Amino acid sequence: MNTPNYTQVHNRFKLNGFHLDKDDLCRVAYSFIKEGDDFERPVGHFLLDWFDHNDFIEMNTSGSTGIPKVIRVEKQAMVNSALATGNFFDLAPGDKVLNCLPVKYVAGKMMLVRGFILGLDMDFVAPTAHPLRNNDTQYAFSAMVPLQAQNSVAELHQIKKLIVGGAKINASLEKDLKKLPGQAFETYGMTETVSHIAAKKVGDKNFTVLPNVSIASDDRNCLVITAPDISQEPIITNDIVELISDKKFIWKGRIDNVVNSGGIKLIPESIEEKLYKKIDRRFFVAGMPDSDLGEKLILAIEGEAYTLPETIFDKLDKYEKPKEIIFIPHFKETGNGKIIRRDSLM
Structure with a gap:
C-alpha cells in the first residue's frame, strides 16, 4: 500500500x-x-x-x-x-x-x-x-x-x-x-x-x-x-x-532531575514510584541546595500541610528518604497539565 x-x-x-x-x-x-x-x-x-x-x-x-x-x-x-x-x-x-x-x-x-x-x-x-x-x-x-x-x-x-x-x-x-x-x-x-x-x-x-x-x-x-x-x-x-x-x-x-546528595546520585522518579501508592495527592521528589550535602532530597506535596505516617518511607533505601517535607498550595504546571518542578519550588 x-x-x-x-x-x-x-x-x-x-x-x-x-x-x-x-x-x-x-x-x-x-x-x-x-x-x-x-x-x-x-x-x-x-x-x-x-x-x-x-x-x-x-x-x-x-x-x-x-x-x-x-x-x-x-x-x-x-x-x-x-x-x-x-x-x-x-x-x-x-x-x-x-x-x-x-x-x-x-x-x-x-x-x-x-x-x-x-x-x-x-x-x-x-x-x-x-x-x-x-x-x-x-x-x-x-x-x-x-x-x-x-x-x-x-x-x-x-x-x-x-x-x-x-x-x-x-x-x-x-x-x-x-x-x-x-x-x-x-x-x-x-x-x-x-x-x-x-x-x-x-x-x-x-x-x-x-x-x-x-x-x-x-x-x-x-x-x-x-x-x-x-x-x-x-x-x-x-x-x-x-x-x-x-x-x-x-x-x-529524567537525567535533569537527578539529585547528587553527598556524592550519591538519586533518581527522583524511582523514589516517587515507591511512594505513589502511599500519598493520595500530587507530589514530587527533588533536590535543593544544601551546605553539607551539596543537594538535599526533599519531598514536595501539593495542598495543605498534614502529618505523614513514618511508615510511608519503609520501602525507601537509606539515602532515598527525604531530608525535608514541604507543602506547596498549588504546583506550577504547563498548559497540558505537566508539573514544572523547578518553578513549583520557587
Whole structure:
C-alpha cells in the first residue's frame, strides 16, 4: 500500500458528523478562526498551516523539562506517526474516535492528523477536564491527559482503547483504568518525536515502541531513538531507561532531575514510584541546595500541610528518604497539565 501524502485527506474522514475533504477543512478553518470558540481557533490555524505551501509545521515544546522552544516538524513525519499509531492500535477507516485534547499541543494536533490520514470518524469537543460529560457515544479510540481520565472514570467504559499521556498516571487512576472493560495504555513521547513513539498497557512495566522505531541507550543510560520515518537523525533524550531489548524499555526518570546528595546520585522518579501508592495527592521528589550535602532530597506535596505516617518511607533505601517535607498550595504546571518542578519550588 502506498504511503499517503500529507496533502491528502482520507475519503472516510468525518469531523463532528460531516464528511470533509481538503477544501472543506480550509473553509472550516476560516470559520473557526473568525467565529469559533477559544478552543476552536487553534484548530483553524493548524489546518491552514497544514494545507499551506510549506512541508513543515512549527510547534512549541511544552516547557515541563526546559525552556519552551519552537521546533519544525515535517508534515510527512506526522503522517508517518499517524500511520504507526493506527498500526499499533489496530485503527481502521470509519472507526469512531474522540479528540478532547487542546490542538495547541502536539498530542491534539496528532489526533486531527490521525483523523484525516486514517479516515476516522472524529468527534472534536472542548478540551475540558470532563470531556465525556453529557456524552454517551461509544468510541473505538481516544487520547486523554491523566486529569481528564480521572474525571471521566465513570464514563470510560465508552472507550474501547484509551491512551493516556502528558503526565504520570497516579496509583488511584491506575487502579481505576485496570478495571475498565476496554484497554488503557500509557504512552511515551515528546514534541520532537511527533507525539508518542512507545506505549504500554496500564500496570505493565515495559514500554513497547511503535512500528519502524528502534532504541538504544547512551553512556548516560539515556534513551536514544532511531525512527527514520519521523526523524532523519537519532533523537537523543534525557530520559534514563533500562533497556529490555531494541523494542522494549523501562522508563526510570529524567537525567535533569537527578539529585547528587553527598556524592550519591538519586533518581527522583524511582523514589516517587515507591511512594505513589502511599500519598493520595500530587507530589514530587527533588533536590535543593544544601551546605553539607551539596543537594538535599526533599519531598514536595501539593495542598495543605498534614502529618505523614513514618511508615510511608519503609520501602525507601537509606539515602532515598527525604531530608525535608514541604507543602506547596498549588504546583506550577504547563498548559497540558505537566508539573514544572523547578518553578513549583520557587
